[in-house]
Amino acid sequence: MLLAIDAGNTNVVFALLDGREIKTRWRIATDPRRTADEYAVWLNQLLMLEGYAMADVDAVIVATVVPRALHNLQVLADKYFKTTALVAGQGLVDWGIELDVAEPASVGADRVVNAIAAHHLYEGDLIVIDFGTATTFDVVDYRGAYKGGIIAPGINLSLDALVAAAAKLPRIAIAPPENRSVIGRTTADAMLIGVFWGYVAMMEGLVARMRAELGRPTKVISTGGLAVLFNDNSDIFDAIAPDLTIQGLALLYERSLQTE
Secondary structure, eight states, X not given: OEEEEEEOSSEEEEEEEETTEEEEEEEEEOOTTOOHHHHHHHHHHHHHHTTOOGGGOOEEEEEESOHHHHHHHHHHHHHHSOSOOEETTSGGXXXXXXXXXXXXXXXXHHHHHXXXXXXXXXXXXXXXXXXXXXXXXXXEOTTSOEEEEEEEEOHHHHHHHHHHHOTTOOOOOOOOOSSSOOSOSSHHHHHHHHHHHHHHHHHHHHHHHHHHHHOSOEEEEEEETTHHHHHTTOXXXXXXXXXXXXXXXXXXXXXXXXXX
């Protein structure tokens, strides 16, 4: 079985796959100081709870946007899974798609993996929106080439910045407002309207501008933890693919087997 690891700025997601089928997944806060031994104790317990053992894992693939986290994940694979971790974008798992941008080396691994998976799953020109620490908007053309995109502050990051900078503003949870009014009658309501509907307006405005610039019919695919939340309050999404990054890692692993 394959252990796919998506190490982001906020969380590290571990997913156990049999072929392309995701059997189970776990999430832990990103901490570059977390050792391979700590990961192993945590994973061993979770695997057993799901009826698996560490010996069931015979391959590991990692995509990370946190360079300091990579070493300990590689040690985890070597020491506890007895295999060398494949790293997305390196060696046998070269991207295999054109990065048609000015600085290809600077594109985050998660964005490229999402592009690979989206092109595999959907036809035509695509805009992939990933809701993470940042919210990214990435364009993949009908040939599968990555064409660039947008990086915006994630909604939780925006809210944290607002609360940190204004002494009297309370911390609130991100949720759809109870009604569609955009005139808040309490401070908390006003904050929620500004953050939530402001974010919806930003997404819709940016997607409209991207589609106009592309000049071709373009599907919008959303992924990440908040994708479902916004899907219920906007009509810009053509599909939700919550496991897009993990699916992309599975595809990259399959390609690595073909190039060995």
